[in-house]
Every structure is written in structure tokens, then in C-alpha cells.
Amino acid sequence: QSALIQPPSASGSPGQSVTISCTGTNRDIGGHNYISWYQQHPGKAPKLVIYDVTKRPSGVPDRFSGSKSGNTASLTVSDLQAEDEADYYCSACADFYYVLFGGGTRLTVL
Amino acid sequence: ELQLVESGGVVVQPGGSLRISCAASGFAFDDYTMHWVRQVPGKGLDWVSLINSDATKSYYADSVKGRFTISRDNRKKSLYLQMNNLRPEDSAFYFCAKGSGDSSWYLDYWGQGTQLTVSS
Numbered sequence: 300q301s302a303l304i305q306p307p308s309a310s311g312s313p314g315q316s317v318t319i320s321c322t323g324t325n326r327d328i329g330g331h332n333y334i335s336w337y338q339q340h341p342g343k344a345p346k347l348v349i350y351d352v353t354k355r356p357s358g359v360p361d362r363f364s365g366s367k368s369g370n371t372a373s374l375t376v377s378d379l380q381a382e383d384e385a386d387y388y389c390s391a392c393a394d395f396y397y398v399l400f401g402g403g404t405r406l407t408v409l
Numbered sequence: 410e411l412q413l414v415e416s417g418g419v420v421v422q423p424g425g426s427l428r429i430s431c432a433a434s435g436f437a438f439d440d441y442t443m444h445w446v447r448q449v450p451g452k453g454l455d456w457v458s459l460i461n462s463d464a465t466k467s468y469y470a471d472s473v474k475g476r477f478t479i480s481r482d483n484r485k486k487s488l489y490l491q492m493n494n495l496r497p498e499d500s501a502f503y504f505c506a507k508g509s510g511d512s513s514w515y516l517d518y519w520g521q522g523t524q525l526t527v528s529s
Contacts, residue, residue, distance in 0.1 A: 344519035398456040
């Protein structure tokens with residue numbers, strides 16, 4: 300049960316776009332579309348921002364988008380805002396009996 | 410309003426046992442898969458276990474398999490995690506989370522967590 304691989308950090312200036320990658324295997328990311336992304340601000344519980352690779356829960360701005368190619372999923376945050384500064388975690392169902400998280404990416408808005 | 414409130418986190422000695430709880434309100438608890446996820450302060454999320462809506466299926470991370478048991482009481486709208494043979498590396502905040510209606514694999518609401526410290 301190895302964690303999904305994310306870059307430890309990413310950054311961008313307000314108004315710019317940033318993409319965070321998440322690499323797994325064909326047993327998780329590459330094997331289905333049960334892929335999600337979570338945002339976590341310091342001291343807060345995580346919040347679901349993307350599911351089914353590309354879908355946004357109600358209330359999540361359309362500045363957040365997701366995609367997948369092969370064994371790599373990506374989260375793009377467009378038109379960066381100060382409030383987007385947070386940790387972001389990808390997640391995928393693995394072998395259809397457990398959940399994997401990525402190691403997390405700290406997004407800094409410069 | 411949907412709420413998940415964890416309780417039971419304390420300091421426990423290595424080798425000890427503890428049961429933590431999660432009280433749910435504001436949604437039809439017995440319709441949803443529930444999860445436990447842990448996080449060492451300053452570190453990443455670590456999935457622990459899930460249980461389906463009628464408690465007929467449960468799955469565990471390899472790191473806790475055989476030591477932790479997830480359970481639920483749908484009449485009490487409560488989720489539990491029985492933790493035995495605790496190790497220092499089990500020290501973390503433990504979050505309960507609700508599985509999404511779209512898929513049990515998505516965690517759409519989270520509690521604020523309860524902190525477990527395993528130390529002598």
C-alpha cells in the first residue's frame with residue numbers, strides 16, 4: 300500500500316494557474332476513475348474539492364479542475380486566490396478495497 | 410447541519426488499547442460508508458479503515474490490520490475504532506469521515522479529529 304506520489308510544493312502568483320500532479324500505478328489511478336482531491340487549510344479538516352477525476356462538489360469554485368492521463372492525475376487551480384493557499388492531497392481507490400492518499404502538496408500563493 | 414464529532418483521544422502506553430468514537434448528526438447515517446483517516450501533525454493523510462453502511466464489509470490499511478477494528482451502531486448514529494496493541498507510530502489525529510453518496514471511495518464530510526498519543 301504505497302502512497303501516491305505528489306510534489307511537496309507548488310506556487311503561483313494571484314491570477315495565475317498552478318497544476319499539481321499525482322502519480323500512482325495501474326492498480327489505483329490507472330485502473331479506474333475513483334480519483335479525488337482534498338484541500339486542507341492549517342488546523343482544519345480536509346475538504347473534498349474534486350471527485351470522479353473531474354467533478355466538483357457543490358460550492359467548489361470552477362477554478363478547480365481535475366484530469367487524468369494513464370497513471371497520473373492532476374489538479375489545476377486557475378486564477379489563484381489567496382484563500383487557495385493550503386495543502387492538497389490526491390486520493391484513489393486501490394484494488395477496490397482500500398484508499399490511498401498522496402503525500403500532499405503545499406500550495407503557496409506568492 | 411451535518412456534523413461528525415470524534416471523541417476518546419488520550420495518551421496511551423505502548424501495547425495498550427483504546428476505543429475512539431464518532432457521533433454523526435444531520436444526515437441518514439445508516440445510508441453511508443464511513444471511514445477513519447489519521448494524520449500526524451505536520452504530515453500527510455493516512456487512510457485507516459472503512460465500513461459499509463450495514464456493517465457487512467470492512468477494510469483496513471496493512472499498517473493496522475489485525476490490531477484495529479472498525480464498527481458502527483446505526484441506531485446510535487455512531488462510528489467506532491477499537492485500537493489494540495498500540496504503537497508509538499499510531500500517534501496521530503484521527504478523523505472520521507463520511508463516504509460520498511456518489512461513491513464510497515470519496516470522503517465528503519470530515520470531523521475535526523481526536524488526538525491519540527502513544528507514549529510511555
